[in-house]
Amino acid sequence: MALKKKPVTGMKDMLPREMEIRDHVIHLIKETYKTFGFLSMETPCVEHIENLCSKQGGDNEKLIFKILKRGEKLKLSEAKEEGDLVDGGLRYDLTVPLARYYSNHANELPSPFKAMQIGNVWRADRPQKGRFRQFMQCDIDILGEAGNLAEIELILATTSMLGKLNFKNFTVNINDRNILKAMAAFCGFKEADYDEVFIILDKMDKIGADKVAEELSGLGYERESVDSYLRLFDEVSEDVAGVRCLKEKLGDFLSEDVAGSMEMIMSSVETAKDCEFHIRFAPTLVRGQSYYTGTIFEVTMDDFGGSVAGGGRYDKMIGRFTGQDTPACGFSIGFERIVMLLLENGYEVPKKGAKKAYLLDKKLPKEEVLKVLEMAKQDRKAGKQVLIVNMKKNKKFQKEQLMTDGYEEIQECYAQNE
Numbered sequence: 505m506a507l508k509k510k511p512v513t514g515m516k517d518m519l520p521r522e523m524e525i526r527d528h529v530i531h532l533i534k535e536t537y538k539t540f541g542f543l544s545m546e547t548p549c550v551e552h553i554e555n556l557c558s559k560q561g562g563d564n565e566k567l568i569f570k571i572l573k574r575g576e577k578l579k580l581s582e583a584k585e586e587g588d589l590v591d592g593g594l595r596y597d598l599t600v601p602l603a604r605y606y607s608n609h610a611n612e613l614p615s616p617f618k619a620m621q622i623g624n625v626w627r628a629d630r631p632q633k634g635r636f637r638q639f640m641q642c643d644i645d646i647l648g649e650a651g652n653l654a655e656i657e658l659i660l661a662t663t664s665m666l667g668k669l670n671f672k673n674f675t676v677n678i679n680d681r682n683i684l685k686a687m688a689a690f691c692g693f694k695e696a697d698y699d700e701v702f703i704i705l706d707k708m709d710k711i712g713a714d715k716v717a718e719e720l721s722g723l724g725y726e727r728e729s730v731d732s733y734l735r736l737f738d739e740v741s742e743d744v745a746g747v748r749c750l751k752e753k754l755g756d757f758l759s760e761d762v763a764g765s766m767e768m769i770m771s772s773v774e775t776a777k778d779c780e781f782h783i784r785f786a787p788t789l790v791r792g793q794s795y796y797t798g799t800i801f802e803v804t805m806d807d808f809g810g811s812v813a814g815g816g817r818y819d820k821m822i823g824r825f826t827g828q829d830t831p832a833c834g835f836s837i838g839f840e841r842i843v844m845l846l847l848e849n850g851y852e853v854p855k856k857g858a859k860k861a862y863l864l865d866k867k868l869p870k871e872e873v874l875k876v877l878e879m880a881k882q883d884r885k886a887g888k889q890v891l892i893v894n895m896k897k898n899k900k901f902q903k904e905q906l907m908t909d910g911y912e913e914i915q916e917c918y919a920q921n922e
Contacts, residue, residue, distance in 0.1 A: 512637075514629070529843060534620070536664055536665040537620045543618060545620070546621060547621065551600065556568050556595070562792045562794050568628065570593045571592040572589055596625055596626065599795070599834060602621060606830070610826075619643075619645045619647065621643045622641070623641065624639065639839070645834035655833055659783075664778055666779070666812075666813075669842070671845075672781070676773070676782070677803070678766070678770065678783065680798055682762045691732040691736065703792075708788040713738075717730050737788060741785075747763055747770070796817065802814040814836060815834045815836050817832065818834070819832055862876050862915050863893060863915070865918045868918065872920065876917055
């Protein structure tokens with residue numbers, strides 16, 4: 505059977521140009537988040553199948569790469585159901601593993617715990633532009649902080665990092681699950697129907713209000729409730745004034761604390777931000793994961809059709825492991841999409857020192873090669889990036905390639921008697 509050169513569908517090989525950018529972005533993420541007090545941590549790429557299938561990951565749970573039991577535990581002939589064959593799976597995000605990690609190590613960690621985790625995740629999804637079956641996620645989470653300081657810090661850290669990559673035309677869209685519920689209750693929807701209503705509402709930006717109304721009515725919801733619901737979105741502005749307007753309209757359906765917290769987050773971020781972006785109150789923002797319990801947010805860019813970062817508050821997840829709820833809030837950057845945009849925009853990694861190349865003639869004797877190695881060692885100590893390669897027949901083309909790769913200084917090394 506012939507071996508295959510191409511990678512598995514939905515995964516890709518990384519060429520040096522892309523790896524240079526990826527390494528730079530990872531370094532920038534770590535350095536930026538450290539200035540906000542986040543601590544690096546790591547979890548295994550394989551998780552217990554029970555954790556991955558705990559109904560906390562939404563549709564992601566349908567996309568798990570499952571792992572068969574090993575050795576004597578794998579008894580194919582005796583298997584009657586999937587549980588007899590599978591005991592683990594590749595993680596589909598970093599949030600569920602973080603919840604398990606915190607529940608296991610809480611006594612060894614500071615409180616609140618500001619976690620930073622960067623790693624690959626896997627989803628058996630349909631590949632498309634900017635979406636792969638293996639991709640990297642970069643998460644920051646604050647565990648044990650019930651107040652909105654967590655949301656403020658997460659947004660400021662994430663936007664600061666994006667600003668350092670020269671992104672300018674982006675928007676932080678923010679909402680709260682409790683606002684979504686208050687609006688639905690005010691318009692007469694039952695609590696049991698919230699999830700179904702929100703799934704359709706989440707399509708608003710793509711299909712428009714008329715189509716949303718049509719779908720809700722098609723599911724049997726009263727036209728009066730549907731019209732009242734959609735009218736609320738028309739009447740609310742996308743700023744702090746919109747939050748105040750909703751509080752006034754919804755009355756007791758929306759608590760003073762939720763409205764006040766949203767206003768505080770938006771005002772604080774606007775005042776303290778250190779790069780240019782917009783913060784927008786987005787009452788139609790839903791985010792699909794069922795584990796969100798409060799504030800939710802996404803970052804969108806004018807030159808990219810989807811979101812490039814997202815997150816929110818998930819105060820109930822850790823309690824599934826420990827039996828005691830722990831406040832938790834996180835923000836995840838769409839690392840692959842960020843890298844894709846940088847590549848498309850011709851982003852150049854800032855130079856950190858000169859690049860020098862030594863071209864060695866094939867007749868160069870051993871003692872001369874040792875001299876070159878010594879010179880290269882001194883150049884590296886001086887902070888230069890040094891490449892030593894044998895000279896090719898087409899020296900002109902070789903030098904052109906090196907200059908294209910950023911080697912400003914090229915030294916040709918010949919035998920002294922030539």
